[in-house]
Amino acid sequence: MTKYVYRFGGGANDGGAGNKNLLGGKGANLDGMASIGLPVPPGFTISTEMCTRYYQDGEVFPDSLKAEVAEGLAHIEGVTGKKFGDAADPLLVSVRSGARVSMPGMMDTVLNLGLNDETVQGLAQVSGDERFAWDSYRRFVQMYSDVVLGLDHDAFEEALEIMKEDNGFFSDTEMEAKHWKALVGEYKALVEDQWGKPFPQDVNDQLWGAVAAVFGSWQSERAKVYRRLNDIPSEWGTAVNVQAMVFGNMGDTSATGVAFTRNPSTGENLYYGEFLINAQGEDVVAGIRTPQYLTKQAREEANAKPLSMEEAMPETYAELARVFDILEKHYRDMQDIEFTVERGKLWMLQTRSGKRTAKAALRIAVEMANEGLITEEEAIARVDPMALDQLLHPSLDPSAARDVLTKGLPASPGAASGIIVFDADTAERRNEMGDAVILVRIETSPEDIHGMHAARGILTARGGMTSHAAVVARGMGRPCVSGAGSLSIDNKERVLRIGKRELREGDTITIDGASGEVMLGEVPTVQPELVGDFGVLMGWADKVRRLKVRTNAETPEDCRVARDFGAEGIGLCRTEHMFFEASRITAVRQMILAEDEAGRRAALEKLLPEQRGDFNSIFEVMAGLPVTIRLLDPPLHEFLPHSESEFAEVAEAAGVGVEVLKRRANELHEFNPMLGHRGCRLGVTYPEIYEMQARAIFEAACDVAEKSGAAPIPEVMIPLVATRRELELMKKVVDTAAEMVFAEKGRRIEYLVGTMIELPRAALMADEIAEVGEFFSFGTNDLTQTTLGVSRDDAGRFLTQYVDKGIFARDPFVSLDIEGVGQLIEIAVEKGRKTRPEIKLGICGEHGGDPASIAFCETAGLDYVSASPYRVPIARLAAAQAALKKG
Secondary structure: OOOOEEEEEOOEEOOOOOOHHHHHHHHHHHHHHHHOOOOOOOEEEEOHHHHHHHHHOOOOOOHHHHHHHHHHHHHHHHHHOOEEOOOOOEEOEEEEEEEOOOOOOOOOEEEEEOOOOOHHHHHHHHHOOHHHHHHHHHHHHHHHHHHOOOOOHHHHHHHHHHHHHHOOOOOHHHOOHHHHHHHHHHHHHHHHHHHOOOOOOOHHHHHHHHHHHHHHHOOOHHHHHHHHHHOOOHHHOEEEEEEEOOOOOOOOOOEEEEEEOOOOOOOOOOOEEEEEEOOOHHHHHOOOOOOEEOOHHHHHHOOOOOOOHHHHOHHHHHHHHHHHHHHHHHHOOOEEEEEEEEOOEEEEEEEEEOOOOHHHHHHHHHHHHHHOOOOHHHHHHHOOHHHHHHOOOOEEOOOOOOOEEEEOEEEEOOEEEEEEEOOHHHHHHHHHOOOOEEEEEOOOOHHHHHHHHHOOEEEEOOOOOOOHHHHHHHHHOOOEEEOOOOEEEEOOOOEEEEOOEEEEOOOEEEEEOOOOEEEEOOOOEEOOOOOOHHHHHHHHHHHHOOOEEEEEOOOHHHHHHHHHOOOOOEEEEEOHHHHOOOOOHHHHHHHHHOOOHHHHHHHHHHHHHHHHHHHHHHHHHOOOOEEEEEOOOOOHHHHOOOOHHHHHHHHHHHOOOHHHHHHHHHHOOOOOHHHOOOOHHHHHHOHHHHHHHHHHHHHHHHHHHHHHOOOOEEEEEEOOOOOHHHHHHHHHHHHHHHHHHHHHHOOOOOOEEEEEEOOHHHHHOHHHHOOOOOEEEEOHHHHHHHHHOOOOOOHHHOHHHHHHOOOOOOOOOOOOOOOOHHHHHHHHHHHHHHHOOOOEEEEOOHHHHOHHHHHHHHHHOOOEEEEOHHHHHHHHHHHHHHHHHHO
């Protein structure tokens, strides 16, 4: 019979080595902490395998699980000396989720489970604190009603606020036992009104309801969105951890907190965190109360008055610091820790590798390697390549004027400007319309995940540095300012008030997640300086990677950015972008609409010097490096005039009538232009177009070689080839133009002629095409479209559902479809190298900047990947990780 329950704590260690795939991250680490002697409340984990079976069996539990859970409860009872459901001395438990990778705030938790109208009396008696007992009961009723029963959370919050107002209280801590007892009565009435039944009093019913709710939250919308954004497979499931409760709300000698062994924003090797006296963990992470600092230094730097834990609880803090060092050395990584102090005794509730910003990830990895805690190779593997995107974009110009509205906590670094929006749905909708948005909330909740992803930055009125908003924003790389207490948000009127100033939804603000400042309007930015830890880690990565990294660029500015980021050439220069410039579009249209070769050549003569200038400026930046230039590719219709004035302009330039041009435009109309007269088909029917482009390439290359002494290496790429004969014809055009230019210039330069593999037939016939082509560049954007029969321009309407339903693991235009498109690439690689062993092979679609796709490129044996300029460092790091993984 399959085992589903694994005990930990109190001398039990059923999980062995702590398998995260089986026990989830939380369960594995609880097991791990208990095994090295740290103070962990006893408990048990229901495995991820049970989650999978739960859904397979129609969301019911097997009878065998009930017996295992009973054994698990008996284990906790034996260690604590308390009984579950005992009216005299009740055992209370927490029920928490725990997927194999951290998903902060995305799934459900229930605390204080086991309380009812009888056990609350026993808890008051045994604890000697009636206020604590009724506070715990009201927390349980509120949380259970929300998480398990699905009742209106706001109704319970409103009842609490009214109770405080009626009694003139500002803080929850002012409430006395009689107030909590009265509030429990109101809560139970709310349950009966909304649910139609009394609040569950049977503790076993409570337990199974909570376990089902935690498993159920794996398929919640917020969890699905988080998985999709972070590439977490839905089939993994979550574990459930049932653990003896320890209480941080038992008076002034009790507390709860969240801490990191190093600063997750900067990476500085200093303890970082927050705590609350007389509180439970949800108070900290949910932003319900603004917490106090962990260390004296942090409190003084923030100029805060409430004592830090280091000052208020010096002995317990010293023990916590000792645990920090033990955990960091044991797990060899920065740890994110949850702890509770119950009447002076420290308990560890969780540890996991902490979410961190890219800046912090770099610093922590480099410093841990220099400390000898990890190797350079491990440091390379520790940094998420996509997280580097946070570092590669501008920050606020320190010299720019700032109209500072208020200041909150610097919860996640970076800066962003955008229009104010007050809810996640609006943020998502306005982002889809092309607006930059700042999501402004009293506090965020897991339901806001889609809006947080859509926003450029996040601003909250409540919450601390470890609140939901802060943790999720850091993981996403979004700037975040939290706990800006002077904000007053009127969601009904869609108004934000700061002192006497009033801003409405749609007004622009800027937030600085490094300083906590909130500013009116848009503040200018400056480019980042990527030095220090970034340079060190990139140097380590470059030592181990095999794949070369190029860039997709067609402007001198992009080329310079890419070269500064370490690009080793250009993998894709799209020439059609040059043709759309206002100064030459008329000549392009004249060429397209000409009825004979003479007319086309007349127009091309006007374009030749423009094209030569384009390539000249690119080659100057890339002197000495390979530059892959794709000859004209798009359908002709994209260049056609549309308005009367555009037709008139072209008619005047061409010396023909407007009606003639309109007739010609009608002749060129195509029903499916993406599969029509484009790519090499243009070159076959109008070879003079490719002849002009080739001449411009070689003239510019010769000129730059003469001026700089470092000749670029043009790689002329023929697009949309399906047959050997197409490439043969086009290579002849290019070679002929090259020889003419070399004769005129009196110098020769090295060059290659190859093709873009973007059609399934080209991949299957790669052996024949390689007889002519000297390199292959896989155009995975079009290869994905033509293989799947899916338009990337229109597929957004349904691809999200395809990912949610498991048809595709990820959006195939974001991460390569390895099973299908990848198989075609592997076939082309094998066949191409069989014909031409030295053939150069690369990838230039958007997948060239995707770490998962880069890993495939390493396995497939390609020579290089090409990515957009700002993704070059991402590709360098991903290529290094792929090489290390391949071993």
